[in-house]
Amino acid sequence: MSNGERSYQQPSVTVETQPYWDGTAAGKLLLKRCRDCGESHFYPRALCPFCFSGETEWYEASGRGRIYTFSVMRRVPAPYVIAFVTLDEGVSMMTNIVDCDFDSVAIDQEVQVTFRQTEGDYALPVFTPVGG
Amino acid sequence: MSRPSKAYIAGAYEHPTRHAVDISVAQLHADVAKGALADAGLTKDDVDGYFCAGDAPGLGGLSMAEYMGLNLRYTDTTETGGSSYVIHLGHAAEAIAAGKCSVALITLAGRPKMASAGPSRNYGDDTPDTGFEMPFSPTIVNNYAMAAMRHCHEFGTTAEQLAWVKVAASHHAQHNKHAVRQEVVTVEDVLNSPMIADPLHRLDCCVISDGGGALVVVSPEIAKSLGDRCVKLLGQGEAVKHLNGGKIDLTYTGAVVSGPIAFAEANLTPADMDLAMIYDSFTITVLMTLEDLGFCEKGQGGRFVADGNLISGVGKLPFNTDGGGLCNNHPTNRGGMTKVIEAVRQLRGEAHPKVQVPDCTLAVAHGTGGQIGTRMGSATAILGRNDA
Numbered sequence: 001m002s003n004g005e006r007s008y009q010q011p012s013v014t015v016e017t018q019p020y021w022d023g024t025a026a027g028k029l030l031l032k033r034c035r036d037c038g039e040s041h042f043y044p045r046a047l048c049p050f051c052f053s054g055e056t057e058w059y060e061a062s063g064r065g066r067i068y069t070f071s072v073m074r075r076v077p078a079p080y081v082i083a084f085v086t087l088d089e090g091v092s093m094m095t096n097i098v099d100c101d102f103d104s105v106a107i108d109q110e111v112q113v114t115f116r117q118t119e120g121d122y123a124l125p126v127f128t129p130v131g132g
Numbered sequence: 133m134s135r136p137s138k139a140y141i142a143g144a145y146e147h148p149t150r151h152a153v154d155i156s157v158a159q160l161h162a163d164v165a166k167g168a169l170a171d172a173g174l175t176k177d178d179v180d181g182y183f184c185a186g187d188a189p190g191l192g193g194l195s196m197a198e199y200m201g202l203n204l205r206y207t208d209t210t211e212t213g214g215s216s217y218v219i220h221l222g223h224a225a226e227a228i229a230a231g232k233c234s235v236a237l238i239t240l241a242g243r244p245k246m247a248s249a250g251p252s253r254n255y256g257d258d259t260p261d262t263g264f265e266m267p268f269s270p271t272i273v274n275n276y277a278m279a280a281m282r283h284c285h286e287f288g289t290t291a292e293q294l295a296w297v298k299v300a301a302s303h304h305a306q307h308n309k310h311a312v313r314q315e316v317v318t319v320e321d322v323l324n325s326p327m328i329a330d331p332l333h334r335l336d337c338c339v340i341s342d343g344g345g346a347l348v349v350v351s352p353e354i355a356k357s358l359g360d361r362c363v364k365l366l367g368q369g370e371a372v373k374h375l376n377g378g379k380i381d382l383t384y385t386g387a388v389v390s391g392p393i394a395f396a397e398a399n400l401t402p403a404d405m406d407l408a409m410i411y412d413s414f415t416i417t418v419l420m421t422l423e424d425l426g427f428c429e430k431g432q433g434g435r436f437v438a439d440g441n442l443i444s445g446v447g448k449l450p451f452n453t454d455g456g457g458l459c460n461n462h463p464t465n466r467g468g469m470t471k472v473i474e475a476v477r478q479l480r481g482e483a484h485p486k487v488q489v490p491d492c493t494l495a496v497a498h499g500t501g502g503q504i505g506t507r508m509g510s511a512t513a514i515l516g517r518n519d520a
């Protein structure tokens with residue numbers, strides 16, 4: 001089973017998350033980190049969900065991580081892989097795994113970020129296995 | 133009456149329909165309310181507290197109170213998806229104990245067969261997680277599938293073990309003439325059904341059905357006047373679990389919090405339970421919930437559910453003796469209500485004779501709402517026979 005072409009829905013963007021989506025449009029995966037407790041979190045927020053500090057800052061993630069879990073959606077016109085990827089920065093995010101044989105996808109597999117244009121103005125961070 | 137109980141379930145009713153072609157959602161709510169009140173030996177004029185969730189049409193309980201002609205001095209519309217009604221049970225007991233109401237009505241009803249199933253519900257663009265999830269096409273089944281996949285990875289849980297949950301439910305459903313699926317299935321049947329989202333097959337998934345159910349919760353004084361069909365609410369707990377700022381662990385559910393609270397309030401343990409009614413949106417939901425409630429060690433759920441251990445009269449822990457959401461009924465995709473209703477039948481000795489647990493004295497009913505792969509409400513109720 002391989003990756004059929006499918007379209008990606010436009011994300012909903014708020015004043016709080018605009019920098020994240022400006023980042024993906026520029027090919028960058030941005031995260032937020034708390035200046036007070038030092039923890040990164042996902043999805044990015046104005047207030048740190050660990051210590052409730054308002055001192056959170058954007059930074060560019062490495063774009064590398066490992067598959068925490070996944071599932072192949074098979075019985076749809078264009079099958080796809082939904083997953084949670086744990087980034088090297090320690091936070092996990094929902095995403096899709098692309099550009100690979102879906103039957104070879106595995107938990108703990110190393111992946112790196114790539115981007116897909118949505119139906120609208122924004123790009124989505126998706127992941128592909130490192131080294132094909 | 134050895135064990136103390138703040139409140140009693142006096143009435144319980146499950147709508148017989150599974151496909152409500154010609155019944156409105158409002159009428160379904162009223163039908164089940166009428167059924168539960170008749171079961172209790174009460175009338176709508178006795179109701180002074182009303183509890184409902186997002187499936188009730190209108191703003192909170194306002195429109196349904198008007199439709200049914202209720203005169204209320206208490207209302208609660210806590211919304212946590214399919215776990216709402218098990219939360220309402222606890223809130224009703226607290227309101228009754230506080231003197232805020234004395235006869236609490238809880239309703240659930242809907243017609244999901246009229247809507248298309250598929251993508252996860254979108255709660256609107258202001259919902260902070262929406263933008264970071266919806267574009268990746270999460271669905272209810274692949275969300276649960278991701279939790280299942282991680283459980284299989286960490287603990288060696290197998291597709292065969294998951295299938296046993298469905299097999300047990302089907303053994304019970306064969307005796308329920310209202311059940312959507314009454315045929316007994318085997319592990320092979322489950323594994324041979326189409327793969328929907330790895331590792332969940334079609335038969336790992338619950339049915340979609342219209343219908344509903346209702347409960348009537350009353351004060352101890354009123355329960356005394358209604359007789360020994362009243363069932364004790366001995367303990368209740370609730371919790372919300374979510375993705376925790378991205379520091380995730382999808383191998384457990386909110387039952388790790390709600391279960392111990394409920395068992396502690398009842399001063400009982402899982403080993404005391406004669407019956408477990410566990411929301412079974414998918415087979416994995418049951419397996420993980422049983423672990424989290426403490427019926428077995430974490431990671432041992434696969435072994436625990438295998439080989440018919442959940443089949444009434446066969447295994448050690450009879451579960452979902454009405455056939456559950458996997459086979460019987462899953463009104464408006466919210467399974468907590470029907471779990472309580474069948475527990476009440478069992479504790480009254482009124483379940484189908486083929487599935488009735490002998491001398492059923494104590495039962496746990498558990499609801500899960502939202503999705504175990506992201507964010508969920510969990511609620512646990514410990515119920516006891518009138519003389520428990």
Ligand SMILES: [Zn+2]
Nearest residue numbers: 034037048051
């Ligand atoms: Zn912080």
